[in-house]
Amino acid sequence: MAQPSLIYSFVARGTVILAEYTEFKGNFTTIALQCLTKLPASNNRFTHTTDGHTFNFLVEDGYTYCVVAVESVGRQMPIAFLERIKEDFIQRYGGGKAATAAASSLNREFGSKLKEHMHYCVEHPEEISKLAKVKAQVSEVKGVMMENIEKVIERGENVDRLVDKTENLRFQANDFRQQGTRVRRKMWLQNMKIKLIVLGIIIALILIIILSVCHGFKCK
Template structure:
């Protein structure tokens, strides 16, 4: 997984971003996401928007919108997972009306850092999964190679046994032939 998988995230109340988190990769992610918030269908609790190889995923609950921007190749499953984590953590910390009076970017310092940690954790998890899958592929490849070597070795053993059996049969046929010749010569 590329290190730029998770690029940007925020929590907003209406169109006011209360907390946001950036990675070191630049882009106009905030402007595009805020534009999409205004265009979200009122009935949608989840919404995904693809733009220039980036996926903007929104999770809407009550008056809050949770957003994450990832590389398109990552897919939406990881995006939804991180948004669910962000939402749960946000509600645990600021539920019961504690975030209702927060100003724009008022929770940035505290919760922005938490979102960044969650994005980093998710990136690490994705990288670990890729490495584990690669490890499985290596083990499978190693097993396949061992099976082929075993097959080759087994085939070589079968050929050697076949040759030995043929030699024994040829020697037996030769002995029988010589005995027949001996019997014929003695009878003459």
Template sequence: MSLIHALVAQGSTIMAEHQAGKRDFSQATQTILSKIPPNNSKLTYVWEQYLFHYISEGGFTYLVMADDSAGRRMPFTFLGELQRKFIASPTASSSTTSLAPHALQSTFGPVISQLMYTYNTSPPTDDLARAQSELAQVKDIMVQNVEQILSRGERIELLVDKTDTMASQATAFRRGARTVRRQMWWKNKRVLALGIIVALVIVWIIMAQFCGAALRCGSN
């Protein structure tokens, strides 16, 4: 069994899902859903021997949990077909507003179940070939490593948020840039002050020599 758990969500609210395995991964999937940005994206989260693939588009998220042995081509093919079936279904037109959790379970849950069964038993080869070509051109599908599961394997570690890391790095960079600017400002001021002092000394020497020459001329 390659595909284990699949769902369709609106934001972080699961509208319909199907789980083929016995182990409960609801906390893991809910954590991942809460981390998905609102913009359109495709991503793979890697955790232990499992892969959480998702497509987020138009306010809806299509997510499937699969064995590591399934790779990424077949699960994303499944997600693409799941997305097409959902958009083409009458339930999609009725889901433009926020719905309660599992509001479409009775209507679209069986569709997810049947599609998972098809891909777990005999995935369409034509679709897989097409997906391979599409994935070769898609550059926004990334792989994100996830920390190990916490105690008893029931909870998932908070996902590493690269945005926070980049923000921290940017803050440190700006702080360092301000420090460098201050150092350069003081350095320029010191150079300017030194130049003024040197100029005054030169003027004083010239004036002293001039006065000395005038005195000698007067005495003669």
């Protein structure tokens, strides 16, 4: 790889490593295994920083995805890498296939995939950064939506009541539009009446002026 930014990765089920890959030597493998034994079983993300390296873990549905990175690369690349290998692993070994696959075969097959993903992330940092930002925005929107749903549930609202409220709002909007149309029509008629009255007054004034000047209808 161009730079040793991602140096070690593995996929484990429980505390058993199914596949791993590294091009470097060091005690990072021992530290990663120690962290693995202490991780909670629930789905979560975990990062441990020591000696200028970050040990990044993604736990989901009983599997743990890990990558050890140089601390200077930050968090975006390791997180994006973990998401990539998780999606690839699930696509290949989802539905219990990993449990039935031979350990040596799985380590050989997916170990090479870990290498490919590691090289790709290191060689395309800008693309990985953009994808990470997009996913972060999607997660943020999803989080806001879930928070709003939770607030609705906490207020005791249910789906039926929300549907009823939506229907009521729609009916109210229709009534408002109809009332607005009637008001506009009424105002138009009133304006026309006023205009006709003013026009009649003007015509009457003109007739009065003509009659006063001509002393009747027989002007000479």
